[in-house]
Amino acid sequence: GAVVSQHPSWVICKSGTSVKIECRSLDFQATTMFWYRQFPKQSLMLMATSNEGSKATYEQGVEKDKFLINHASLTLSTLTVTSAHPEDSSFYICSAEGLAGLQFFGPGTRLTVL
Amino acid sequence: QQQVKQSPQSLIVQKGGISIINCAYENTAFDYFPWYQQFPGKGPALLIAIRPDVSEKKEGRFTISFNKSAKQFSLHIMDSQPGDSATYFCAASSSNTGKLIFGQGTTLQVKP
Numbered sequence: 001g002a003v004v005s006q007h008p009s010w011v012i013c014k015s016g017t018s019v020k021i022e023c024r025s026l027d028f029q030a031t032t033m034f035w036y037r038q039f040p041k042q043s044l045m046l047m048a049t050s051n052e053g054s055k056a057t058y059e060q061g062v063e064k065d066k067f068l069i070n071h072a073s074l075t076l077s078t079l080t081v082t083s084a085h086p087e088d089s090s091f092y093i094c095s096a097e098g099l100a101g102l103q104f105f106g107p108g109t110r111l112t113v114l
Numbered sequence: 115q116q117q118v119k120q121s122p123q124s125l126i127v128q129k130g131g132i133s134i135i136n137c138a139y140e141n142t143a144f145d146y147f148p149w150y151q152q153f154p155g156k157g158p159a160l161l162i163a164i165r166p167d168v169s170e171k172k173e174g175r176f177t178i179s180f181n182k183s184a185k186q187f188s189l190h191i192m193d194s195q196p197g198d199s200a201t202y203f204c205a206a207s208s209s210n211t212g213k214l215i216f217g218q219g220t221t222l223q224v225k226p
Contacts, residue, residue, distance in 0.1 A: 043219050101207075
């Protein structure tokens with residue numbers, strides 16, 4: 001139980017294009033999902049908190065217009081990186097909050113912007 | 115106040131040995147302290163977690179020791195195996211926000 005999936009697992013895109021990443025909780029409902037970014041050999045940095053049916057809350061320094069988050073249902077949150085540039089290349093990981101506030105992480109999405 | 119400091123940055127242990135990773139925090143509002151294991155190219159997986167009402171929790175070969183007064187907690191991996199070679203992250207959160215604050219990570223290598 002408590003499985004979280006992400007799609008795609010990796011994506012390569014040209015600079016200036018937008019990329020959408022999906023995060024799904026497969027066997028539980030998640031009112032809250034979180035989005036993290038991880039650069040090579042570094043820790044996970046929280047980007048935003050996504051609540052079903054309401055606007056996401058972004059961490060300081062994260063551009064809300066660049067990283068669009070939509071949490072349309074209790075099992076799906078999406079992160080869209082708009083007008084991606086090479087510096088946005090990173091490993092993006094989502095987590096979904098289950099029972100007792102435990103967070104379950106997805107497998108991550110590797111984004112490479114050329 | 116939001117930082118979680120983790121040490122060491124890297125650790126090499128012989129097979130069968132004990133791996134010890136330490137974390138310290140400042141925010142006294144934190145009330146949940148999980149440890150995650152991450153393999154290259156994968157998302158982190160929850161290993162074990164503790165809340166401040168207990169000083170120790172053991173699950174199999176993994177033990178968390180928690181010192182509330184010192185604001186420190188540690189992960190002990192007993193009988194370390196080569197398959198334990200991974201990056202380990204401690205984290206902390208408060209029930210108010212649910213946001214996890216991660217430590218810097220420790221890369222563990224267990225030599226056969």
